[in-house]
Amino acid sequence: MAKRKEPTIRDLRKGLRDSFSHWEKLKKRGGQDPFYADGVNLNLTRGHIFIRQAELRKLCKAQSVRPCPAEASRKPPPKVAATYCAPKSKAGPCRAARKKGK
Numbered sequence: 862m863a864k865r866k867e868p869t870i871r872d873l874r875k876g877l878r879d880s881f882s883h884w885e886k887l888k889k890r891g892g893q894d895p896f897y898a899d900g901v902n903l904n905l906t907r908g909h910i911f912i913r914q915a916e917l918r919k920l921c922k923a924q925s926v927r928p929c930p931a932e933a934s935r936k937p938p939p940k941v942a943a944t945y946c947a948p949k950s951k952a953g954p955c956r957a958a959r960k961k962g963k
Contacts, residue, residue: 868916868920869920870917870920870921870924870926870930873913873916873917873920873932874917874930874932876913877910877913877914877917877932877933877935878932880906880909880910880913881910881935881938883906884903884906884907884910884938885938887899887902887903887906887947888903888938888941888947889947889948889949890947890949890950891946891947891948891949891950891951891952891955892947892950892951892952893951893952894952894953895952895953896953896954897952897953897954898943898944898945898946898950898952898954898955899945899946899947899950899952899955900941900942900943900944900945900946901943902952903938903941903945904940904941904943906938907937907938907940910937910938911937914932914933914934914935914937917929917930917932917933918933921933946958946959
């Protein structure tokens, strides 16, 4: 079994920027998940942000990097209702709700 490559500070910073960008895109345009509304995926992405921020702070501490990059302390996005549907969403539950006229 191959050993998992430990992420570097650079990897974690890029992952955080990508996660924040992904969250913003989901919030505005929605997703295409056939089983879950956009709110579920937004909160999942939010959880990924928390985990990566904690990993980045831990790695900065272990490598004595001061100050830790700004991504580590950037305010995470807010939690949204699991039933949230973006206006242009193609997610299954959101599409179904629009057809019903909700």
